[in-house]
Amino acid sequence: MTGHEPGGQVPVLMYHAVADEPSAATRRLSVTPRALDEQVTFLAESGYTGMTFSELARAFATGAPLPPRPVVFTFDDGYADFAESAWPILRRNDFPATVFVTTGWVADAGPDASGKPLGPMLTWAQVRSLAAAGVEIGAHSHSHPELDQCPAVDLADELHVGRTLLEDCIGAPVRAFAYPFGYSSPRVRLAVRAAGYRCAAAVANVWANPAGDLFRVPRLTIRRHTDAAEFATIMTGSERIFWTDRMLTTGWAAVRAARRARKRVGRNG
Numbered sequence: 001m002t003g004h005e006p007g008g009q010v011p012v013l014m015y016h017a018v019a020d021e022p023s024a025a026t027r028r029l030s031v032t033p034r035a036l037d038e039q040v041t042f043l044a045e046s047g048y049t050g051m052t053f054s055e056l057a058r059a060f061a062t063g064a065p066l067p068p069r070p071v072v073f074t075f076d077d078g079y080a081d082f083a084e085s086a087w088p089i090l091r092r093n094d095f096p097a098t099v100f101v102t103t104g105w106v107a108d109a110g111p112d113a114s115g116k117p118l119g120p121m122l123t124w125a126q127v128r129s130l131a132a133a134g135v136e137i138g139a140h141s142h143s144h145p146e147l148d149q150c151p152a153v154d155l156a157d158e159l160h161v162g163r164t165l166l167e168d169c170i171g172a173p174v175r176a177f178a179y180p181f182g183y184s185s186p187r188v189r190l191a192v193r194a195a196g197y198r199c200a201a202a203v204a205n206v207w208a209n210p211a212g213d214l215f216r217v218p219r220l221t222i223r224r225h226t227d228a229a230e231f232a233t234i235m236t237g238s239e240r241i242f243w244t245d246r247m248l249t250t251g252w253a254a255v256r257a258a259r260r261a262r263k264r265v266g267r268n269g
């Protein structure tokens with residue numbers, strides 16, 4: 001064994017678009033199909049076993065034994081290139097995946113369209129056929145707002161509508177959620193639990209811990225500049241590599257709260 005899995009910790013990888021020519025808005029957090037292929041091959045050759053996000057959460061909740069060297073692949077937003085580029089690579093290597101779909105962004109959302117998709121998105125038919133092929137479909141809100149800054153009514157709506165549309169599409173319960181932008185708060189996590197979800201994915205750039213909060217499962221950000229060496233370092237469980245990211249995420253929540261407070265003052269006064 002080259003890596004270490006201290007205390008049964010598990011790497012949960014977070015991807016977005018997988019494309020050679022991603023939209024400008026998705027570029028920074030995208031990877032090329034070739035990079036994904038290299039990363040997947042590296043994990044397959046290193047003896048990793050894939051789990052869906054819900055399978056991991058269930059194992060954490062029940063204390064069921066984890067497979068050897070578990071890893072979870074997650075893809076946020078529901079970009080069309082998941083079906084075209086990412087899934088064939090994963091399937092070829094026997095890795096399952098969880099796709100967190102923003103329902104208002106679905107390509108043929110029609111009257112349900114909401115928010116501003118950042119690139120070409122999956123269609124409902126694609127979501128259905130991915131689910132039929134064994135991909136776990138999770139929810140990612142309806143319009144992709146910063147949930148920690150949402151009024152209670154909008155928050156409940158975002159959590160309910162997203163889940164209902166997905167369940168209608170795939171004909172199965174949707175139990176996993178991912179916070180848009182990774183932003184949550186105690187109030188948001190409580191609402192997600194109340195909306196019937198069983199687990200939720202955050203972004204904290206540390207490995208997931210069986211003793212951690214199932215509504216705040218941390219994920220590791222994989223992006224365009226993640227090269228093979230950095231990916232290998234991430235997979236050793238080294239946390240140093242993400243230190244700057246974590247500082248930014250923590251600081252940014254305070255900035256956004258201040259901005260919102262200023263807006264409120266501006267409106268009232």
Ligand SMILES: [Zn+2]
Nearest residue numbers: 076077180181
């Ligand atoms: Zn997102």
